[in-house]
Amino acid sequence: MKKKGGEPKDAGGGLARRGLPRCSVRDYGLCMASLLLFCLGSLFYQVNGGPPQLLLQLRSYLGNSTFLDDHGPPPPKILPFPSQVVYNRVGKCGSRTVVLLLRILSERHGFNLVTSDIHNKTRLTKNEQMELIRNISTAEQPYLFTRHVHFLNFTRFGVEQPVYINIIRDPVNRFLSNYFFRRFGDWRGEQNHMIRTPGMKEEERYLDINRCILENYPECSNPRLFYIIPYFCGQHPKCRDPGEWALERAKQNVNENFLLVGILEELEDVLLLLERFLPHYFKDVLSIYKNPEHRKLGNLTVTVKKTVPSPDAIHVLYQRMKYEYEFYYYIKEQFHLLKRKFGLKSNIKPLPRPEFLIPIPLETEEPIEDNEEQNDEKWLEDIYKR
Numbered sequence: 001m002k003k004k005g006g007e008p009k010d011a012g013g014g015l016a017r018r019g020l021p022r023c024s025v026r027d028y029g030l031c032m033a034s035l036l037l038f039c040l041g042s043l044f045y046q047v048n049g050g051p052p053q054l055l056l057q058l059r060s061y062l063g064n065s066t067f068l069d070d071h072g073p074p075p076p077k078i079l080p081f082p083s084q085v086v087y088n089r090v091g092k093c094g095s096r097t098v099v100l101l102l103r104i105l106s107e108r109h110g111f112n113l114v115t116s117d118i119h120n121k122t123r124l125t126k127n128e129q130m131e132l133i134r135n136i137s138t139a140e141q142p143y144l145f146t147r148h149v150h151f152l153n154f155t156r157f158g159v160e161q162p163v164y165i166n167i168i169r170d171p172v173n174r175f176l177s178n179y180f181f182r183r184f185g186d187w188r189g190e191q192n193h194m195i196r197t198p199g200m201k202e203e204e205r206y207l208d209i210n211r212c213i214l215e216n217y218p219e220c221s222n223p224r225l226f227y228i229i230p231y232f233c234g235q236h237p238k239c240r241d242p243g244e245w246a247l248e249r250a251k252q253n254v255n256e257n258f259l260l261v262g263i264l265e266e267l268e269d270v271l272l273l274l275e276r277f278l279p280h281y282f283k284d285v286l287s288i289y290k291n292p293e294h295r296k297l298g299n300l301t302v303t304v305k306k307t308v309p310s311p312d313a314i315h316v317l318y319q320r321m322k323y324e325y326e327f328y329y330y331i332k333e334q335f336h337l338l339k340r341k342f343g344l345k346s347n348i349k350p351l352p353r354p355e356f357l358i359p360i361p362l363e364t365e366e367p368i369e370d371n372e373e374q375n376d377e378k379w380l381e382d383i384y385k386r
């Protein structure tokens with residue numbers, strides 16, 4: 001008031017010239033009317049020795065009113081916003097990279113990252129399932145639970161089903177990665193494998209991959225090659241039986257329980273979509289991932305002695321992994337559909353088919369992998385012996 005009064009001449013012209021909004025007569029009227037209302041209210045207040053009924057009612061209305069009363073329920077969110085997320089990470093599919101990112105993210109965004117010390121048990125008895133599910137569901141929300149574990153059906157135990165996320169990769173590449181990792185470790189050094197698989201016999205460690213495949217060693221045959229699908233199918237014994245039933249169950253579970261299943265070959269887009277779907281968990285994940293500091297931390301260079309199996313051997317492997325590939329292609333298609341929906345282009349050059357015949361570079365940059373032995377294969381041998 002003082003200012004305006006002090007410089008009346010300049011104010012009007014100056015304001016207009018700068019294009020600031022000028023008060024219309026209507027605005028002025030409204031302003032005056034509310035002032036009058038206030039004055040009248042104040043007068044009533046003083047005259048009656050207390051607030052008039054009108055003001056009380058008004059206040060009580062305003063006081064009780066919530067956004068919901070005024071506007072009805074908010075429009076349903078286009079993206080779900082869960083506070084219970086499970087990442088039942090598949091081995092050798094970049095999960096160590098993602099867990100490293102999750103550690104950083106959980107501090108930044110303040111969610112509860114629940115990990116497990118058990119790395120070699122993907123299959124649980126009914127009691128173990130119940131205990132684990134109880135444990136998970138009592139974690140402070142928002143939580144993200146992660147472990148190498150086959151899909152758990154929370155509703156079966158009367159607990160609300162969390163939202164699942166996961167990442168898979170080309171099955172033959174996953175298999176090869178695991179094969180050499182078990183034997184020779186990764187960039188953490190050659191000595192590493194002695195700690196990881198001390199019990200492994202020299203004979204097994206230096207087993208030629210072509211022999212393993214072509215001479216039907218258990219490690220290179222079914223049911224051991226049936227690896228990815230059980231993570232999505234679940235704990236039912238039939239889920240580990242390479243076949244149509246498990247495949248269909250896995251697909252159904254993906255549709256009903258998984259918010260996103262990404263493919264490692266397009267990890268940056270996976271992270272981008274996670275950021276969009278679960279911002280409370282994954283906001284800024286891509287910039288953290290791309291940050292050179294973080295890359296240094298990770299040291300993504302793989303130095304394992306990877307040898308490329310012969311085309312014949314890869315072909316055999318591919319045939320043995322028929323269901324795994326059917327599932328992988330299904331996931332890939334869904335992932336690309338989702339990407340298109342969110343306006344992401346596939347910046348991956350279309351590979352000439354068949355993909356599995358493309359030699360795997362000996363020194364590829366790969367995400368850091370689990371420092372974990374996947375020992376949960378005794379049961380596979382049992383099945384194999386039958």
Ligand SMILES: *[C@@H]1O[C@H](CO)[C@@H](O)[C@H](O)[C@H]1NC(C)=O
Nearest residue numbers: 057059060061062063064065
């Ligand atoms: C507001 O709440 C008070 C007490 O909580 C209640 O008596 C009153 O009726 C409520 N008013 C409205 C408009 O809901």
Ligand SMILES: *[C@@H]1O[C@H](CO)[C@@H](O)[C@H](O)[C@H]1NC(C)=O
Nearest residue numbers: 116128131132133134135136
């Ligand atoms: C459940 O939590 C308790 C206490 O944190 C822990 O001792 C137990 O091992 C957990 N069980 C499972 C199956 O994770």
Ligand SMILES: *[C@@H]1O[C@H](CO)[C@@H](O)[C@H](O)[C@H]1NC(C)=O
Nearest residue numbers: 153154155156157234252253
């Ligand atoms: C989970 O369990 C419930 C209750 O037993 C059952 O109805 C449902 O089909 C199961 N879902 C899956 C994916 O196994």
Ligand SMILES: *[C@@H]1O[C@H](CO)[C@@H](O)[C@H](O)[C@H]1NC(C)=O
Nearest residue numbers: 187188295296297299300301
């Ligand atoms: C990664 O580790 C290898 C072997 O320890 C080392 O030679 C290389 O410089 C490291 N790279 C980065 C980017 O830190």
Ligand SMILES: *[C@@H]1O[C@H](CO)[C@@H](O)[C@H](O)[C@H]1NC(C)=O
Nearest residue numbers: 119120121374375376377378
């Ligand atoms: C898992 O690893 C632990 C040691 O890390 C071992 O004692 C246990 O027998 C393993 N379990 C299976 C199923 O291989």
